[in-house]
Amino acid sequence: MARRKLSHEGTLVLDSEGLSKLLGDDEPVVALVAEARSRGMEVVISALTIIEAVHARTNKARLAWVLSGLRTVPVGDEEAKAASALLMAAGLHGHKYAIDAAVAEAALRQQRPVVMLTSDVDDMRKLCGDRVRLVVV
Template identity: 55%
Template sequence: MTSRSGTLVLDCDGLSKVVADDREVMALVRGAEKEDMRVVTSVLTLIEAHHSRVNSARFNWAVSRLNVEPVTEEIGRTAMALLVDAGLHGHKYAIDTVVAATALHAPKPAVVVTSDPEDLAMLCGDRVRIVKV
């Protein structure tokens, strides 16, 4: 079994940019893979990123190259605690909070790729590195 040296977590925009073969995000993914980091996304992020204008074949191919993390009870309970700690409501922040909890449970160092670094910083603090795309 190969040891991993951290985790790159893609939020909705990170995943969407992988699907679109965005040069900046793909460079981050390739760099993470080169460093033997796991590249992950939450199953909820798949739902958030998929819509009628997405090329389903391209989406499915891109996702097949990632590790899709389930929302376990442990992730859910961590997400609930993050919401309480940040004074936020799950109605608006549920998926971002699951992404944050996924990153917090992932092998370290954890890096989250997002277009919304403020929300992720509110939820994770300095426990993960946040990269804006």
């Protein structure tokens, strides 16, 4: 696999798949997160990403340890309204894309440049446009 370079400073955002792979010790994702940190990037997730990524077999101790090294971006009224506006602009429905919209909205508020590890490139491109660099995981 070709090594993907990240920017100096800025922010790395993990979507649900990014967090799931980090929790599962996926080597490429662990390497990208380590590289981001070494370059001074902050690693963040939306609070809703935790809900989407966690399941009955999640190792709770591992989850707590991984989350302790990430900044969790809260989702309040203003963030929800902004995410809803992203959905409308992209022509997507909240029933299916609500969490993606919240993650995109959180990404768009972070220090630039912003890189997102995601498995939903098509949806995230619709929501973020070219303001967030998307890296497939």
